[in-house]
Amino acid sequence: DAFELEEMVRAVEVTKAGFEDIIRILPRAVGHRRGERVIEGAFRAVAREEGNGEGYETIAASGDHANTLHWIDNDGEVREGDLVLVDAGVEVDSLYTADITRTLPVNGRFTEVQARVYQAVLDACEAALARANQPGCRFKDVHDAAMGVIAARLHEWGILPVTPEESLASEGQQHRRWMPHGTSHHLGLDVHDCAQAKAELYMWAELEPGMVFTIEPALYFKEEDMSIPEEYRGIGIRLEDDVLCTEDGNVNLSAALPRTVEGIEEWMAKLAK
Ligand code: GLY
Ligand code: MN
Ligand code: MN
Numbered sequence: 001d002a003f004e005l006e007e008m009v010r011a012v013e014v015t016k017a018g019f020e021d022i023i024r025i026l027p028r029a030v031g032h033r034r035g036e037r038v039i040e041g042a043f044r045a046v047a048r049e050e051g052n053g054e055g056y057e058t059i060a061a062s063g064d065h066a067n068t069l070h071w072i073d074n075d076g077e078v079r080e081g082d083l084v085l086v087d088a089g090v091e092v093d094s095l096y097t098a099d100i101t102r103t104l105p106v107n108g109r110f111t112e113v114q115a116r117v118y119q120a121v122l123d124a125c126e127a128a129l130a131r132a133n134q135p136g137c138r139f140k141d142v143h144d145a146a147m148g149v150i151a152a153r154l155h156e157w158g159i160l161p162v163t164p165e166e167s168l169a170s171e172g173q174q175h176r177r178w179m180p181h182g183t184s185h186h187l188g189l190d191v192h193d194c195a196q197a198k199a200e201l202y203m204w205a206e207l208e209p210g211m212v213f214t215i216e217p218a219l220y221f222k223e224e225d226m227s228i229p230e231e232y233r234g235i236g237i238r239l240e241d242d243v244l245c246t247e248d249g250n251v252n253l254s255a256a257l258p259r260t261v262e263g264i265e266e267w268m269a270k271l272a273k
Pocket of ligand 2: 099185214216240
């Protein structure tokens, strides 16, 4: 309802402020032996000052740590030239939470290969958003749209050992080696809201006005993965937005946090001043 939406919008706004403090503190994170904790601490300060706290444990994953799902140890260094994946959400006083991920180049600029992988993830996110806007879209269709882009790019880069069609078939799924989780979950009072709902009311249900859900495609290329070209190893990227379904289509509630390669670089440059 309207009250809940106001709370969700507020949760996203405060989360944006938290990400901006993270960007400002990155130079200190780089100089610290546990730079990931510096990031976690900066976000927690905002979450506690402006809301009830964090909606879930902040993931601050630099370099290869981004390739460990739910990396919450956050005890690693943050190195120049690496990407840092931050998945964090403020829970406001009413207990509604945001759930946002941005993957930031620590020194403010993506390398060519980092940007290439980032763009694939962004394109997957855009494909999912576009699919969600089509009438009759089911929750599961949003994921399938994102995976279509992921499989196509992995194939283009010579990584996928089969065709995209074979990989996308239910008996295939080879692309899951590099993107093993779902693309979306419902969001609200719980970060994984209504996770126990029956499949026919969740995965197989059509999107309905008033629903809030995430879109969070990713690509994870582990440092140790010898099946991929060396240039990709150690890169882990996720992009997570919070989306509201309305009568007039979907609204990306977290669009105010920059999400393109150029947008992120400009955002970081502005905040570094
Ligand atoms: N932050 C947990 C998730 O993205 O699902
Ligand atoms: Mn999520
Ligand atoms: Mn998340």
